[in-house]
Amino acid sequence: MRDLVTDFIVNHPLLPILAGLAALMALMLSASGEAGLVIAVPRLVLAALALAGGAAFCLWRSEWAILASAASAHLTAWFLIESLAQLAGAAGAGFWALTIGAWLMAWYLAERLSALEPASAGARRIVNIAVPVLFGVWLLVLWELIVRGAGVPWVLLPPPSQVGVRFAASLDILAADFRQTFMKAVLIGYALGCGAGFVVAVLVDRTPFLRRGLLPVGNMVSALPIIGVAPIMVMWFGFDWPSKAAVVVIMTFFPMLVNTVAGLAAAGKMERDLMHTYAAGYWQSLIKLRLPAALPFIFNALKINSTLALIGAIVAEFFGTPIVGMGFRISTEVGRMNIDMVWAEIAVAALAGSLFYGLVSVIERALTFWHPSYRS
Amino acid sequence: MSKTLARLFAGKTGPVLFVIAAIIAIWYVAAILMNTPWQRDVFARAGTDYSTSMLIAATLAQERPVLPAPHQVAVEIWKTTALKKITSKRSLVFHSWVTLSSTLLGFLIGTALGIALAVAIVHSRTLDRSLMPWIITSQTIPILAIAPMIIVVLNAIGISGLLPKAFISTYLSFFPVTVGMVKGLRSPDPMNLDLLRTYSASRAQIFWKLRWPSSVPFLFASMKVAVAISLVGAIVGELPTGAVAGLGARLLAGSYYGQTIQIWSALIAAAIIAASLVTLVGIANTIVLKRMGGQPS
The missing domain is CATH 1.10.3720.10 (MetI-like)
Structure with missing residues (x-):
């Protein structure tokens, strides 16, 4: 598909020109109140040189623009982060001009990368991974530069480097919380909830009457704020992980039920007739035809549930826990204003959630390779 | 009459109503079962003899039940919506x-x-x-x-x-x-x-x-x-x-x-x-x- 924005940016080197201008302009602006002009701060001068040089190279040799802009954008970012030790909290106009220039350069790099259309599948895969990774890295770079440069109080938003330090320093606490919340509450609740949803769906499927009645009710229940049962479960099952697992079971049950029931109806009439002519019994046609046909639906539910389970377990911990667990840690550390610890916990949750989701997707790909959405 | 009933159950309305009724019935049974231990305790402490029907009636009318019965919730919703002023903090x-x-x-x-x-x-x-x-x-x-x-x-x-x-x-x-x-x-x-x-x-x-x-x-x-x-x-x-x-x-x-x-x-x-x-x-x-x-x- 042709793309006007990308075509324009790739054909007209507007972004490198702007980045170069920002670099030259920055040399005349102030670095900060105390440090004086940018010229007086060696690291910022290096940053400006890297940016201007990269921009000039992009204009001179357009075919090498990807390498030049990558090197220049990241060198500039590196020098800027280095200079923060001196400028923290009081960065001046020159610093911000360089930040904007580096960001423009990174944007140019992303546009050039996504305009590439490599012939080989491997190279295409690398480009497809490189562009989002670049975006993520620059999100962190800008977060670091803005938070530390502008001196945002760490109580509000700690810079990623600080979160990283805290993460590395409290690995044992994070591991204990992870074990309590993820390995116990989430995994057990997920297995029980999805398993129960699946079994009930297969049973319900045998009576069309129940199926017609349960599907609308199940859809409706899926839309309800089920998370609200958390306090009740804590009352029933106590403070430890069983109550969290119970919340997860309830949250994951209905998506699984609804999706499996819908999936079991997905096998085509022709295939069913074929099974019928083979004189296949109920179980034979269930296992050989209808369950495989239902797999895409079942995996849809498994994916939805993988994020729901984590949310359910963490939120349920707000209503009472033993003194370990991700939700417990988040709520207490907020109270103690240790926001960097909260972010470290969020990083664990995001990582665990993404890996869980990714794992389910990999299994899905392996089992439903025949589905049209994977055969492009 | 039976024709409309049959049509009702062939579509979605009948089955849905049936499922909802079943859920409410299960809810009542669960409420009775879950509230029984505490109620037995209360009766035993007061020294009253009780019949099964008394026990069931009492389990459905506790003030802080483990699982409140549907009608208790309905009454509470009615009390806190229709009978309170909208501006009240308890509404x-x-x-x-x-x-x-x-x-x-x-x-x-x-x-x-x-x-x-x-x-x-x-x-x-x-x-x-x-x-x-x-x-x-x-x-x-x-x-x-x-x-x-x-x-x-x-x-x-x-x-x-x-x-x-x-x-x-x-x-x-x-x-x-x-x-x-x-x-x-x-x-x-x-x-x-x-x-x-x-x-x-x-x-x-x-x-x-x-x-x-x-x-x-x-x-x-x-x-x-x-x-x-x-x-x-x-x-x-x-x-x-x-x-x-x-x-x-x-x-x-x-x-x-x-x-x-x-x-x-x-x-x-x-x-x-x-x-x-x-x-x-x-x-x-x-x-x-x-x-x-x-x-x-």
């Missing part, structure tokens, strides 16, 4: 309105943001490649779990009231809208796109005359998900605000003081709101599609 209508207002605000912002992102993604390959994976990753971050922190932090910098809660709802509701709208804006048949190109239609014209109209069904489908999830966001956002107002605050206060009937009535109120919001979006969907000349499927 469920008051709390529901607090939650509903931030739900709707967050839902509106989220939908607008979701549409804007989808339009940008459909029109820029770079954004599609760089932003889309992160939008999906953003939802694996359990925002609901850190919602309380966001509320506290926003309060600390002086943003309080409706906006922080609406922010949580926005974060949750933009995602389904973006994903649905990207799909919807890309749904036009290549034949139709080619036709417009032969008319030498501009990008804006293609957007307004083809992409936008064909994305409307997708928009409504994702808005149904978004509005339900906005409500969840608003309720969780109310948990840390010190139990001031809103359904989430009702839940938290109920769990602190062991007021199970209050928790359940707040839950049912939330369920009713969720169901009505989803239904409203569905009705809007039907009206819009009809005015656009679509055929009811």
Whole structure:
């Protein structure tokens, strides 16, 4: 598909020109109140040189623009982060001009990368991974530069480097919380909830009457704020992980039920007739035809549930826990204003959630390779 | 008579009513079973002899039951909606309105943001490649779990009231809208796109005359998900605000003081709101599609 924005940016080197201008302009602006002009701060001068040089190279040799802009954008970012030790909290106009220039350069790099259309599948895969990774890295770079440069109080938003330090320093606490919340509450609740949803769906499927009645009710229940049962479960099952697992079971049950029931109806009439002519019994046609046909639906539910389970377990911990667990840690550390610890916990949750989701997707790909959405 | 009954049960209404009746019946049985141990204890301590029917009647009328019976919850909802002034802090209508207002605000912002992102993604390959994976990753971050922190932090910098809660709802509701709208804006048949190109239609014209109209069904489908999830966001956002107002605050206060009937009535109120919001979006969907000349499927 042709793309006007990308075509324009790739054909007209507007972004490198702007980045170069920002670099030259920055040399005349102030670095900060105390440090004086940018010229007086060696690291910022290096940053400006890297940016201007990269921009000039992009204009001179357009075919090498990807390498030049990558090197220049990241060198500039590196020098800027280095200079923060001196400028923290009081960065001046020159610093911000360089930040904007580096960001423009990174944007140019992303546009050039996504305009590439490599012939080989491997190279295409690398480009497809490189562009989002670049975006993520620059999100962190800008977060670091803005938070530390502008001196945002760490109580509000700690810079990623600080979160990283805290993460590395409290690995044992994070591991204990992870074990309590993820390995116990989430995994057990997920297995029980999805398993129960699946079994009930297969049973319900045998009576069309129940199926017609349960599907609308199940859809409706899926839309309800089920998370609200958390306090009740804590009352029933106590403070430890069983109550969290119970919340997860309830949250994951209905998506699984609804999706499996819908999936079991997905096998085509022709295939069913074929099974019928083979004189296949109920179980034979269930296992050989209808369950495989239902797999895409079942995996849809498994994916939805993988994020729901984590949310359910963490939120349920707000209503009472033993003194370990991700939700417990988040709520207490907020109270103690240790926001960097909260972010470290969020990083664990995001990582665990993404890996869980990714794992389910990999299994899905392996089992439903025949589905049209994977055969492009 | 039996014919109408048969027709009722051949469609959806009959089975749905049956399932709901079954759920209520199971609820009653569960309430009796779960409340029995405590009730036996009470009787034993008072030294009264009791028959089974007495025991059952008593289990369904406890003040702080383990599981309140449906009629107790219904009575509580009636008492706190119809019999209280709306402005009263004990009125469920008051709390529901607090939650509903931030739900709707967050839902509106989220939908607008979701549409804007989808339009940008459909029109820029770079954004599609760089932003889309992160939008999906953003939802694996359990925002609901850190919602309380966001509320506290926003309060600390002086943003309080409706906006922080609406922010949580926005974060949750933009995602389904973006994903649905990207799909919807890309749904036009290549034949139709080619036709417009032969008319030498501009990008804006293609957007307004083809992409936008064909994305409307997708928009409504994702808005149904978004509005339900906005409500969840608003309720969780109310948990840390010190139990001031809103359904989430009702839940938290109920769990602190062991007021199970209050928790359940707040839950049912939330369920009713969720169901009505989803239904409203569905009705809007039907009206819009009809005015656009679509055929009811």
